[in-house]
Amino acid sequence: MEWALNRKKRWMVLVGSILVLVQVFVNTSGCFREEKRSLLELKTAYSNHSLLPSWVDDVVDPNSNCCDWECVECDPSSGYVFNLSLSNIRDRDAYGRCFSTPFNWSLLLTFPQLTILDLSHNCFQNFVCQGGSIPINMFEGRDTSAPIGLHILDLSHNKFSGHLPFSFTISPSLVFINLKGNDLTGKIPNYYPRGDNIVAIDFSDNNFKGHIPESIYSLKSLTFLLLAGNQLQEQLSSGICELRNLQILDLSRNKFTGSIPSCFNNIAFQDVNFVFSRGQRATVSPGGAKRYRTQIFGFKYRMGEVQVKTKGSSRSYEGDTLKIMSALDLSSNQLTGEIPRELGDLSGLHTLNLSHNRLNGLIPESFHNLQNIESLDLSNNTLSGQIPLNLQDLYFLEIFNVSYNNLSGTAPEENQFANFDDSNYEGNPFLHWTNSNRRIPPPPAPLDKRKKDDSAVDFTSFYWTFSASYVTVLLALVIILWINPYWRRVWFYFVEWCLFKCFR
Structure with missing residues (x-):
């Protein structure tokens, strides 16, 4: 029996060694070929080829490692891309105008461990996919080929328009979703209650209409709900008070009617921090952990330290310490x-x-x-x-x-x-x-002082006016005497007569 167990261990060691060698020889450039190929294809969407200069193929640089490229970050243990941040990589013409760039979402299917996708502050206008519209399962995580580990999705400040699928759902792994500053219309999709980890939703500054879907109120871990600057209407439902972990609720610049729900005192509106791990449930809890300023949303949020754990390795993302800003904006x-x-x-x-x-x-x-x-x-x-x-x-x-x-x-x-x-x-x-x-206006000036000031102003005006008139008359006299001999003789006669009268 012991001999059989030792034999099994030897086979496991042999298989593991072979797998390591295969990965070393297949992935000689430091990143996976299919991911590198997809990144290069993403670059072709830009007409300005000077953008992303480090993104070059093996013909230009045989040693090019996509894990070292700008805007790309790979997991150190697996070698897969987990962070793709193309924020503010704008394609502009000679006049600084931003080109509308399509984004081929299907290419992301080749990134099985993608965790963070940031396409904010660009000019992406629409999605290009194999079969046409936005594939719903990209966010559901039901398809085995989809990026089921996506934690952060930031598509804010682009030119996306049209309707989102009504059955658009929250993936169990998704923590942040930001669609702010686009031109999305229609109703906010009816989310299925699967977003157990969702912390922040920002759909501000679009053209969504209708009401807040009741299914949003089932997202118990939701901490930031930002729907400002839309065309939302109807009366605020008391169901919103079920979001007891909210820290910021911004429903400003809409068309909500009716009274303010009295149950808002059921909501925390206090400091929170969160830690989420890859493949695990995110936790949201009050406390005083390290804070960081997220750049994903328009507000300056003070949140907890974010840790992404993958196969034993841990990476932390944290920034400056900021004051808490819990807010209710209606x-x-x-x-x-x-x-x-x-x-x-x-x-x-x-x-x-x-x-x-x-x-x-x-x-x-x-x-x-x-x-x-x-x-x-x-x-x-x-x-x-x-x-x-x-x-x-x-x-x-x-x-x-x-x-x-x-x-x-x-x-x-x-x-x-x-x-x-x-x-x-x-x-x-x-x-x-x-x-x-209140601001105290300066006391009125005394009457004598006002008179003196007025006199000073009058004399100053008089001096300037007199000087200008004197110079003007003098110049006119010189010009006349220069160009007219008759008047020049008259003038000399007048001067001679004056001298005779004065010295007689």
């Missing part, structure tokens, strides 16, 4: 009714923006509990009553705007409120504020 919609007092329970919130709506009623006294608030904007509504005096205990408040409402009474004037001025309160005809918290 501005520039058509919301009505009173501000729910429950919003005051969001003690971890740093930014609250409800401006440019149709909200009425009082500013809730419960806002005194927003002890971490740094920016509070309630401007351009129809709020009435007094500003609660207990808001002056919000010591971190740096931005406060209640302009263009129907507020009355006297504004707070202590602590942070001593720094606020007219621009914070204007447009409230019945609201008063003292000199301690």
